[in-house]
Amino acid sequence: MTAPPPPAQQLTRRLRDGLDRICAVMRADQWTIAGAAGLNPTQVHALTFIAGRAEKGVRVGAIAAQLGVTQPTATDSIAALVRKGLTTKEADPDDPRAVSIRITQGGRDVVRGIGLAITATERALEMLSPAEQNELLLLIIKTIRALQVAGAIAPQRLCVTCKYFRPHAHEDHRSPHHCDYVDAAFGVEALRLDCAEHEAAPATHQDAAWRSFAAADGAKSGETGSATP
Template identity: 30%
Template sequence: MKSSFDLDQQNKNTESKIVVALERISEAFRVLLWDESKNNSLSPIQIQLLIFLLFHSQKKCKVSYLADEFNMTKATISDSVRVLLSKELVIKEKDLVDTRSYTLSLTPKGKQIAEKASFFASSIENPISKLTEEQKTVILNGLLKMIFDLNKAGIITIQRMCFTCSYYKEDTGTHYCNLLNTKLAEAEIRVDCPEHKTIT
């Protein structure tokens, strides 16, 4: 088996071209995220944590959940959280049920930074907006299937998309959400759903 980065392999193999194309796009995300983190004197993961806290429910804003979300150790996440606490960007709130546990919330200053930083990838949306609706749907479906397979292989841990949700049903190419009691068009399949319920 040859590497996708082998130029001879790339020229002959569509899968290899897609792998390298995705790597180039991931590089764009890294550059944009790094620029945003430098602007705020934070690390890329600290910026990602702030953005996550801004848009997700309190029950997901715990160190253990964040470690799974970002595929990192609890110790690594805890180190980043310590920095955010020291900069007064987040606060700890004790869990009333489990006093050893706590959730994280943004301070007003943290929320301000998170709101601005959440647009770090907006320049990637510009070329996407130039695609036809059909092209967007094909790309979205392909990416969702890839994410699903990577999740099943244990490479990506937490996923809150339709394909991993107990409310989701697929029958002969028709997507259906039992929570919403409605059919879903291809473009309506969610990548990160707040009502997601993991299949048990």
């Protein structure tokens, strides 16, 4: 008879199983929303990613890395988006031999419509108190960062990896962090997962910022601030 996994591993597996069930609902949400826009979830994910980088455009390799798919799969999705008039392919301004993908006005309209859709997952999250939502946001940030450090996902535009982020720069427990980009204090609830103004900090700066952020457990999760960078 096989020995049961140690308790810590059992808990990790239970968490994974729970996340798997939530992901199943999120996938169903994605199919519903994507279907309403005449797309599939991969195309929606690609379009949303491109929309967040409208000023420079984005290369196919970056889209594939973000989606966690192969380059041919990303190429197929982009070709479908171009056929539907939601994106264009242009010469990359930094390298004329490379292709840059840009969103069209029609693509922006689709992304806006998708953003307005309320999903079953969001309705469930609304059942959590603001303190619980803050706690969950911190845990998600920690998990995403751990995945990023492990190389399991492409670098994300998180506050905690941004050169403009100064954790616990203020004594105000509701808005302890500071964004140098907008020169404003902000609280846990405003920590970004995908900020258009993000610029990756050097590795040493990221490590120091993360230690400072994590040492105080990313601020007290139950406290909410009002400023949003």
